[in-house]
Amino acid sequence: MLKVSKNKHFTGQTSPIFSDNVAKEVRAFHQQIEGYAPTPLVSLPELAKRLGVKTILVKDESKRFGLNAFKVLGGSYALGRQLAEHLNVDISEIDLKTVASKLEKPLTFTTATAGNHGTGVAWAAREMGQKAVVYMPKGSPQASVDRIRGLGAECIVTEVNYDDTVRLANQTAEDNGWMLVQDTAWEGYEKIPTWISQGYMTMADEAVEQAQEKPTHVLLQAGVGAMAGGVLGYLADKLGADTFKAIIAEPSAADCIFRSGDKGEMVNVTGSLSSIMAGLACGEPNPVTWPILRDCSHSFVSVEDNVAATGMRILGNPLAGDDPVTSGESGAICMGLLYLLMQEDSKEHAQALGLDEDSVVLLFSTEGDTNPDRYRRIVWEGEQALSF
Known part of the structure; x- marks a missing residue:
């Protein structure tokens, strides 16, 4: 159900491109966008008691700009930087409201996405x-297509x-003279993915500002690692990489960061990459953020789809006294992982990760019910149930 690998390559080395100072500039850009407000940091005290930790904090990104996901932070900052460079x-x-008047004609931006980006x-x-x-x-849900259109x-x-x-998106952009806004990098294409990952630091900066206590554990989900690397880079610089344990979680069908972490260098995963966690179903690590994940992560975890489904049900159906959080498949993987780690069968893993009654655990629920039909099948009808 889950595989846990302690990172043998941890150095605690931070990165100047993912720093507290850069995060302040990024957040200043987001703050001038109409409708900006920090998303909630939800505390779940009853669940913390039930699982045997001190505090559980969940950053609820379903509230971001009315778009039901965090990805707009990266996309908007990258487009802003591209237009600034162009002008x-x-x-x-x-x-945002006046930049079009400075251009002779609109520019065309293109990207590939699993949905939220x-x-x-x-x-x-x-x-x-x-x-x-x-x-x-292929296989993308119609709900995501309709939302984008x-x-x-x-x-x-x-x-x-x-x-x-x-x-394909990259080739089409080159053929048409469009601007590619991709959240993963490759040789010769690093600048824009860097801006996108820097954009994600805003939610981490908000979380640190909102939290009443410093986290001892931060659980981050990874696809290519753009979000995980940007957030981890910021937290390592702001708090100190050795002051908390960063745990990186992925779907087993596309666990390129898990395999890379074990080897100490980037490893690609091929095939259909089929997972209910569409936003994390990526097989090739982002080389911009990979060094941070290698240097500052404590452990890497690979999980089955039913772990994320369990996280969705826990967040959406809380214990009495806790607030509900509507979290989609990619948003809930870390909650499902935390729940699983704190069960009797996983005691050895929890001990190795230092999860105990003094732990302050920070999670990022990166999306809401972006696929409403599947959300109901999982949360209402029990699809993808755990089996012990």
Whole structure:
């Protein structure tokens, strides 16, 4: 059900591109966007008691700009930086509502997405008066396609998996002279993925500001590792990499970070990458954020889909006295993992991770019910149940 690997390559080395100072600049950009507000940091004291830890804090990204997911933080900042560079001005001079007037004609931005990143890019492009073309891998839910199209973007579902869809989007951008806004990197394409990962630091900066106590454990989900690396990089710089344990979780069908962590260098996973956690079903690590994950993570974990489904049910149906959190498949993996780790059968893993009655655990629920039909099948009807 889960595989846990302690990181043998931990050094605690931080990165200047994911620092407290950079996070302040990023957050200043987000703060000037109409409708910006910090998302809630939800404390679950009753669940903490039940699981045997001191505190559980959940950053609820279903409230971000009305888009039901965190990804808009990266997409909007990257588009802002791209437009600032195009206009040869500082990012502080980019106002979403007026930037279109500085251009002779709208620019076209394109990306590949499992859903939430494309939504963020489409929203940011619309807000800035630009165009967006979004590519999605085969099997993508119609709800995600409709959401992206509803934001005014063109959305094309391909016949290939996520990583091959990224390659298709890149080639199409080159052929048409469009701007690619991709949240993973490769040789020669690092700047924009760096901006995207830096954009995600805003939610971590908010969480540190909102928390009443410093976390002892931070559980982060990874697809290519863009979010996990950006958040971990910020927290390592802000709090000190050795002051908390960072645990990186992935679906077993696409556990490229888990395998990379075991080897100490990037390892790709191929195949269909099929998982209910569509946002995490990525087989190739992001080389921009991989060094941070290698240097500052305590452990890597690979889990089955039913672990994320369990996390969704726990968050959506809380113990009396705790507040509910609507969390989608990719958002709830870490809650399901925490629950599993604190069961009797996983006691050895919990001890190795230092999870006990003094632990303050920080989680990021990165999306709400972005696929409402599947959310109901899982939470109402018990699809993907755990079996002990």
